[in-house]
Amino acid sequence: MQSTTNRLIGNHALLKQLNRSHVLNLLRRQNGLSRKELTRLTQLDGKTITNVTKDLLRLGMIKAIGKLSRGVGRPSEILELNPQYGFAIGVDLGASHIAGIAVDFTGTILSRSQSAIHYGMAPSTVIKRMISIGEMIHKQVKADRRKLLGVGVCVPGAVNREEGIGVWAANLSKWENVPLRYPFEKAFGSPVFFDESTRCAALGEMFARVHDELNDFLLLDLSLGIGAAIVQNGRLYYGHMGIAGEIGHTTVNPGGMVCRCGKQGCLEAEASGFAIAKKYSDLLRKRKISSTTMKKGKQSGAVSARDVLDRIAQGDEDCKTLFSDAARMLGAAAANAVMILNPVSLILMGGLTRAGDLLLRPFRETLRKELRPEILEKLNVEISFLGDDGGPLGAASLVLNQIYEAPGI
Amino acid sequence: MQSTTNRLIGNHALLKQLNRSHVLNLLRRQNGLSRKELTRLTQLDGKTITNVTKDLLRLGMIKAIGKLSRGVGRPSEILELNPQYGFAIGVDLGASHIAGIAVDFTGTILSRSQSAIHYGMAPSTVIKRMISIGEMIHKQVKADRRKLLGVGVCVPGAVNREEGIGVWAANLSKWENVPLRYPFEKAFGSPVFFDESTRCAALGEMFARVHDELNDFLLLDLSLGIGAAIVQNGRLYYGHMGIAGEIGHTTVNPGGMVCRCGKQGCLEAEASGFAIAKKYSDLLRKRKISSTTMKKGKQSGAVSARDVLDRIAQGDEDCKTLFSDAARMLGAAAANAVMILNPVSLILMGGLTRAGDLLLRPFRETLRKELRPEILEKLNVEISFLGDDGGPLGAASLVLNQIYEAPGI
DNA sequence: CTTTATTATTAGAAGATTTCCAATAATAAA
DNA sequence: TTTATTATTGGAAATCTTCTAATAATAAAG
Numbered sequence: 001m002q003s004t005t006n007r008l009i010g011n012h013a014l015l016k017q018l019n020r021s022h023v024l025n026l027l028r029r030q031n032g033l034s035r036k037e038l039t040r041l042t043q044l045d046g047k048t049i050t051n052v053t054k055d056l057l058r059l060g061m062i063k064a065i066g067k068l069s070r071g072v073g074r075p076s077e078i079l080e081l082n083p084q085y086g087f088a089i090g091v092d093l094g095a096s097h098i099a100g101i102a103v104d105f106t107g108t109i110l111s112r113s114q115s116a117i118h119y120g121m122a123p124s125t126v127i128k129r130m131i132s133i134g135e136m137i138h139k140q141v142k143a144d145r146r147k148l149l150g151v152g153v154c155v156p157g158a159v160n161r162e163e164g165i166g167v168w169a170a171n172l173s174k175w176e177n178v179p180l181r182y183p184f185e186k187a188f189g190s191p192v193f194f195d196e197s198t199r200c201a202a203l204g205e206m207f208a209r210v211h212d213e214l215n216d217f218l219l220l221d222l223s224l225g226i227g228a229a230i231v232q233n234g235r236l237y238y239g240h241m242g243i244a245g246e247i248g249h250t251t252v253n254p255g256g257m258v259c260r261c262g263k264q265g266c267l268e269a270e271a272s273g274f275a276i277a278k279k280y281s282d283l284l285r286k287r288k289i290s291s292t293t294m295k296k297g298k299q300s301g302a303v304s305a306r307d308v309l310d311r312i313a314q315g316d317e318d319c320k321t322l323f324s325d326a327a328r329m330l331g332a333a334a335a336n337a338v339m340i341l342n343p344v345s346l347i348l349m350g351g352l353t354r355a356g357d358l359l360l361r362p363f364r365e366t367l368r369k370e371l372r373p374e375i376l377e378k379l380n381v382e383i384s385f386l387g388d389d390g391g392p393l394g395a396a397s398l399v400l401n402q403i404y405e406a407p408g409i
Numbered sequence: 410m411q412s413t414t415n416r417l418i419g420n421h422a423l424l425k426q427l428n429r430s431h432v433l434n435l436l437r438r439q440n441g442l443s444r445k446e447l448t449r450l451t452q453l454d455g456k457t458i459t460n461v462t463k464d465l466l467r468l469g470m471i472k473a474i475g476k477l478s479r480g481v482g483r484p485s486e487i488l489e490l491n492p493q494y495g496f497a498i499g500v501d502l503g504a505s506h507i508a509g510i511a512v513d514f515t516g517t518i519l520s521r522s523q524s525a526i527h528y529g530m531a532p533s534t535v536i537k538r539m540i541s542i543g544e545m546i547h548k549q550v551k552a553d554r555r556k557l558l559g560v561g562v563c564v565p566g567a568v569n570r571e572e573g574i575g576v577w578a579a580n581l582s583k584w585e586n587v588p589l590r591y592p593f594e595k596a597f598g599s600p601v602f603f604d605e606s607t608r609c610a611a612l613g614e615m616f617a618r619v620h621d622e623l624n625d626f627l628l629l630d631l632s633l634g635i636g637a638a639i640v641q642n643g644r645l646y647y648g649h650m651g652i653a654g655e656i657g658h659t660t661v662n663p664g665g666m667v668c669r670c671g672k673q674g675c676l677e678a679e680a681s682g683f684a685i686a687k688k689y690s691d692l693l694r695k696r697k698i699s700s701t702t703m704k705k706g707k708q709s710g711a712v713s714a715r716d717v718l719d720r721i722a723q724g725d726e727d728c729k730t731l732f733s734d735a736a737r738m739l740g741a742a743a744a745n746a747v748m749i750l751n752p753v754s755l756i757l758m759g760g761l762t763r764a765g766d767l768l769l770r771p772f773r774e775t776l777r778k779e780l781r782p783e784i785l786e787k788l789n790v791e792i793s794f795l796g797d798d799g800g801p802l803g804a805a806s807l808v809l810n811q812i813y814e815a816p817g818i
Numbered sequence: 819c820t821t822t823a824t825t826a827t828t829a830g831a832a833g834a835t836t837t838c839c840a841a842t843a844a845t846a847a848a
Numbered sequence: 849t850t851t852a853t854t855a856t857t858g859g860a861a862a863t864c865t866t867c868t869a870a871t872a873a874t875a876a877a878g
Binding site: 421422428454455456460481484 | 866
């Protein structure tokens with residue numbers, strides 16, 4: 001028994017929207033389908049498909065690319081999404097970079113741009129940078145302004161999506177209740193969508209891998225902090241307050257390291273890039289080689305998780321232990337989340353995944369220990385291949401998602 | 410971008426079903442609404458409401474109960490669900506009891522029945538008992554067989570809902586791949602629905618508390634074992650393999666007690682009724698008073714979590730510690746799940762909740778420690794008031810849910 | 819007691835969309 | 849050139865919502 005608020009009201013507009021979205025998504029998944037095939041796949045009447053495709057052709061969302069004869073009989077006309085229908089811009093605000101991307105209507109990346117930022121920059125400056133990255137990309141694309149379908153913006157931490165407000169972020173200075181919507185709308189004159197970084201990355205992953213039918217997964221973003229996003233039936237899951245997926249602050253080591261959230265033994269305090277750097281710096285101090293490489297006051301300003309990887313490459317066993325301990329804690333937390341959510345796939349992303357097998361081997365080993373074989377067997381565990389594109393692509397996907405998504409529930 | 414399989418196809422039947430379900434659910438939530446009010450609440454056209462209610466009246470699902478004048482003007486006719494539309498039977502198979510319940514179309518309980526079973530009973534005998542409980546209730550209700558809307562059956566452990574097969578259960582002997590559908594369909598000649606016990610209980614909770622708009626919650630079933638069920642937007646969440654909510658086997662105490670699943674430190678091994686009994690019996694052994702009250706071979710055959718409560722009542726501090734330690738672990742696991750799912754409510758149910766504050770105080774205290782204040786503040790934590798009715802009511806709700814639920818996604 | 823005002827419900831037509839059935843289109847093979 | 853075959857579409861029928869106005873049921877005013 002669903003909630004009665006925000007319920008679909010059944011009218012003809014809904015029918016049309018539903019069927020149009022269905023056709024659009026089939027074409028997106030398998031570009032190049034005839035009306036006949038669409039008829040079969042949608043279970044709709046042939047005439048309805050004619051009507052729907054006529055609309056989509058008129059709107060320029062799809063195009064006919066030729067005919068395909070299957071021997072005898074009238075050949076079928078092959079329909080595809082029209083990449084030229086429009087383009088979307090995505091801007092991703094990270095702790096050290098702003099990354100922008102432009103994609104066409106099919107999600108193909110048209111252009112990229114980046115800009116470094118640093119801790120301490122005023123929010124207003126950051127916003128200006130984000131907008132100028134977006135504008136630069138817009139120029140690179142060389143497309144009519146009217147073809148801009150929208151702009152997606154993702155920012156770390158807590159976000160008010162509707163209002164377009166950056167509520168709070170750990171890694172950005174003075175990032176509190178920063179109003180974003182107006183400056184972006186003014187600059188681009190198109191619809192602007194907002195969401196949190198990891199969720200955007202999940203959306204980007206889903207869009208990039210649309211052919212894999214990646215519709216139910218848990219994404220772990222392992223970088224300086226630890227984020228997670230949940231996708232269920234092809235939709236982002238937000239939870240009551242829009243903060244679902246806070247796996248970084250689940251307790252994995254009761255009584256362990258003090259986290260910046262105030263608790264002890266949070267996953268983020270034990271196994272994030274930040275935590276690994278911190279533990280490494282503690283290790284250095286213990287070894288009494290601290291003075292030259294460390295600055296006082298900043299706990300992990302000078303060393304990073306990447307330094308730990310370098311040390312491991314040089315054969316430092318302590319560092320290897322440190323890293324694989326973290327990977328095991330990540331595995332344990334992931335296993336718990338998997339038992340609760342029972343997703344199809346578990347996708348890893350973020351800086352720590354650059355460690356490859358160094359991360360993956362102890363991680364998988366822990367999953368094997370923690371999960372029943374039947375569950376493990378049916379769980380895909382993968383590292384995202386999107387790399388740095390994840391964030392900005394996800395931001396751009398916010399725009400496309402708006403167009404492709406069917407009205408729900 | 411949702412999955413293309415199992416997608417709604419937009420046709421007139423869908424419209425009708427959607428709007429009918431909308432009206433039905435509004436009446437269920439707030440019995441006694443005029444067409445005018447339905448028009449306002451659904452945002453549909455007045456004539457559409459006339460059409461929909463005409464259908465529902467003809468079908469006997471709703472009835473007009475009188476007129477209400479609001480001063481001047483034609484008085485509105487008040488519509489209600491018609492309890493006499495039909496009734497549903499729910500049968501719940503537990504470790505020690507079979508419980509049955511009958512409800513009318515509005516979910517009001519008409520009749521109850523129970524029967525004890527014991528470990529070692531053959532599955533075929535258990536099934537016969539379940540069916541005879543169902544038949545007994547049917548007789549008590551004294552309603553026409555054709556008014557039986559369906560039978561809901563919930564069984565513990567793994568269930569194949571579509572096929573109606575009890576796949577496996579820890580607390581039932583030889584309960585492996587037990588085919589249930591045929592015997593029930595044969596006995597009742599009505600649609601039969603199957604699901605797992607805790608999920609059913611969650612559905613029952615939602616139906617019983619329909620006026621509270623309890624649509625997004627995590628239910629923890631704390632009895633001999635530990636189960637959980639997730640309700641999102643008024644729907645049960647199943648996960649990929651239908652096993653979401655396995656919180657009982659998330660690790661809360663690495664390297665702790667050995668669980669029957671083979672792992673160490675599972676919540677179920679540390680804080681279930683079974684675990685508490687086991688720890689108590691270990692305690693007794695340590696105190697060397699073991700010989701008289703314990704039998705060899707069965708780890709907790711003679712003592713139960715209830716004995717622990719009795720001891721606490723008698724002032725046994727060790728027992729109190731034992732119990733509150735368990736409650737704290739439950740709290741820690743619940744907190745982790747809450748951070749991942751961000752539900753509106755956390756509902757506790759099952760035998761251990763009989764301990765009341767003895768459970769709730771350390772449980773809440775742990776939540777306070779583990780959850781950020783903003784989250785805690787917006788989280789309702791409650792003990793279900795359904796008690797023993799939860800299971801069978803949930804089973805019966807499987808039937809009603811089928812009727813009330815709108816086509817989704 | 820009749821009329822008027824007011825509100826709720828419904829009738830009938832209009833509008834929108836899917837579906838059914840048959841026609842048309844486009845091609846290969848005969 | 850004709851026939852067979854398959855794909856697509858045209859037009860009417862069916863179904864449902866919505867629009868507009870009529871009707872129903874009541875209280876208040878006259």
